Amino acid sequence: MRLAEEFYKGNIEKNTRKSKILSSKVEVIGWSRLIVFAICVLIDYFLYKQNKISLAIVVTIVLLGLFLFLIFYHNNIFELKKRIDLLVYINQNGLKRINNEFTSFEDNGSEYLDDEHPFINDLDVFGENSIFQYINTTVTKGGREELVSLLKNEKKLNKNEIVKRQQAIKELGEKAEWRQNLIVEGSVKKSKDIDLGSLLKWSKDNESSSPLRVAIACTFILATICSILAAVNGIIPQSFLLLDFSVNFIVIKILSKGMRRELELFESIKHSVYAYSKILWLIENENFNSEYLIKISSKLRNDSVSCKEEIKKFSNILDWAGNSKYNAYYLILNILVFSDVFLMRSLEKWREKNGKKLEEWLEVMHEIDALCSISNLSFENDNWAYPIILDKNEIEGINIGHPLLGKKAVRNTFSLKGEHKVSLITGSNMSGKSTFLRTLGVNLILSYIGAPVCADEFSCGIMNTYTCMRTKDNLEESISSFYAEILRIKMLIEACKNGEKIFFLLDEIFKGTNSKDRHVGAIVLIKQLIKYGGVGLVSTHDLELCDLEKENNSIINYNFREFYKDGKIKFDYILRKGKSETQNAIHLMKLAGIDF
CATH class of the missing domain: 1.10.287 (Helix Hairpins)
Known part of the structure; x- marks a missing residue:
């Protein structure tokens, strides 16, 4: 176990x-x-x-x-x-x-699926049975967005940053109990959603009309006190108090007119801020060892301000904001002492002291929240390896498996380095070509976010991943699957010409056209990709393409095979060097009941 x-x-x-x-x-x-x-x-x-x-x-x-x-x-x-x-x-x-039962998790990030993105749809980054669905345990909106950004490779990749993130993820993986406490604190009272944009906009706003409001409020409070004392002593009729309270109510409405939007914001975020205060408390109190986590968490404290104390104060003030709409006692208190005015003044004073730091504090929380999600891979897969990040455009791995297949994954050893730039993968239908391409692609994504990968050993250079695997018709834009494939190939070629370091995964390219055009087009494309420095894999049924290995030292052949047992076709999903020597289309049609 x-x-x-x-x-x-x-x-x-x-x-x-x-x-x-x-x-x-x-x-x-x-x-x-x-x-x-x-x-x-x-x-x-x-x-x-x-x-x-x-x-x-x-x-x-x-x-x-x-x-x-x-x-x-x-x-x-x-x-x-x-x-x-x-x-x-x-x-x-x-x-x-x-x-491997994670497909039951509700949040799969399907809203981030994007046909225009270089790889996310083809590599199952989001959606059903995806990387995101597998690893996501974030409890903050910003943490979820940070995880999405990492998986989409939106941030510029840097070898030193990846290595430091690896160390951080490994350390967090060992802090399983602490991570679970963070999830609990982030979930127990969290709002379903939080308007981070409005909160940060408020935190950076320097305008304040509270001093004037406070002066007006104090004047009417003094008048109310005098009225109560006069009524108690019989100087004025007690019914006069109703007039005084009515005037206060009208003044409160006038004064709070400009505050209503902010008060509604605070009412909506108070539970999330409470959860954030608990999370930031956990982060600030934890002793980290890795350089990356020490650097991040140090942003929460300095000589004069402690994030955990200030966020706790913010949360306590917001508790009052939550009463302003639903609590009858608060309404009475508001009429007597203008509590809305003093509430806003307290919030503005907090903002004057901490407003400029709030965004940085939240960024720390969001990043650690995202890293905690990724560290599930480290904790739960102790047989996975942390990849070695290279300075050259190469990829190599021993016993590489698909991270989303669990125990069903068949592991293979693969290398594309030195003079070899393109690997042609041949094999019969259902033999494992497409799955192997995704295996490399998914492990490459995990490598770049600092996670361990499903392999005994793995090394890779930092490259931008481009895929062409699941092209489909777009009836709304009158685009056929073949033309959609051409558009993706165009995007890949342009990236190469622009000097990007490219790793490509092309699955049965140009399958939407005749065999002659497919063969010629594939040859031209592969030679262009090599010319512009691209590195990657091309799966194909066109066995004649394998002859390119003899003409060009940059090309190497690999294949998958099938075998037959008791009249049934079987696959071992083992990757072998060389080109495929078997075909199974006719046999599969016979198994389906089509006679020849």
Whole structure:
């Protein structure tokens, strides 16, 4: 049993047991509250009948205190149970990843699928049964976006950065319990969505009208105090207070008119900010060893300001903002002491001190959130290897498997280095050509985000990946699958001509045209790709293309084969050097019932 599997199963068993105990406590406390309330009513009724009003008041106060304590205790137990149940869920998902059952995860990032992107659709980066669906455990909106950005290779790749990120991911992989605490804190009270753009825009805004609002508010508060004192002493009629409160209500509406949008923003984000305060607390308090994590986390603290303390203050202020819309008591408080005005003043004072740092703090949280997701690969696959990043355009691996196939993955050894620039992959239908191309592509993506890869050993240069594998018709734009393929090839050639370091994966190119055009077109394309420095693989059924190996030292042949057993076709999915010597199309048609 893997260490990760043992860890997850142990946590599920332990926390399931705790959850059952807490469920019993919740039920007992719930009944206890009802019993205390019933006893209070009965005793009060009995004492009232005996005209012992004073004693009834004392008993009511005592039992009410006990009732409130039970409510507080019940809420704490319920909150703890919620966290324990989250831990069970987190560990169950960990087991699902290990057992290759991650396709049941709801978030697959399908909104990021893009036919125009150089590789994401062909390599199953997003969507059903994708890399994103497999590894994503982010709990912040920005962390999710950071993970998406990394998987799309949107950031400029740098060897030193990749190596440092590898060390960070390896360290986070070993902090499984800490990572699970981060997920719990980020999930237990988080809002479904958060308007990060509006929050950051507010944090950078220097405008403030609070001092004027505070002065006006103080004037009306003083007037209200004077009115209450005058009414109590009989100087003015008590009905005058209603007029005073009505005036206050109107003034509050006028003063808060310009604040309403901001107050609505704060109401919508308060739960997320609470979760963020807990996450940032965990990050700032953790001792990291890797250079990358030390550098990131150091941004959360300096000599004068502690991020965890300031974000906690921000969260506490926002708790009041959450009351402004739904709490009747807050409405009364607002009319009496203009709490909306002072709430905004507190927020603006916080912004004056921390507004310029907020974006940097959130970026730290988002990056570590994304790295924690990637580190699942490190923790759950201790037989995977961290790739060696090369300074040259080469790729080589020993026992490379497809990361999304789990135990079903057949591992192969492959090398494309030195004088070899293009590998032609031949083989019969269903023999494994396309899967192998994706195997290399997916492992290359994982290499560039700093993750371990599904291989015993793996090394690669930093190259931009381009694929042409799943071209399809686009009826809305009147584009045939063949023309769609041409457009992708054009994008690849232009990238090569622009001097990009290219790694390409082309699956049965030009399959939409006749055999002669396909053969000639493939030869021209391969020679151009070599001319402009491209490196990559081309799978093909055109066995004549394999003769290029004899003409050009830059080309090397590999193949997959099939065999027959008991009249049935079988595949071993083993990659071999040289060109394919077998074909199976006619046999497959016979198996399908087509007679010859």
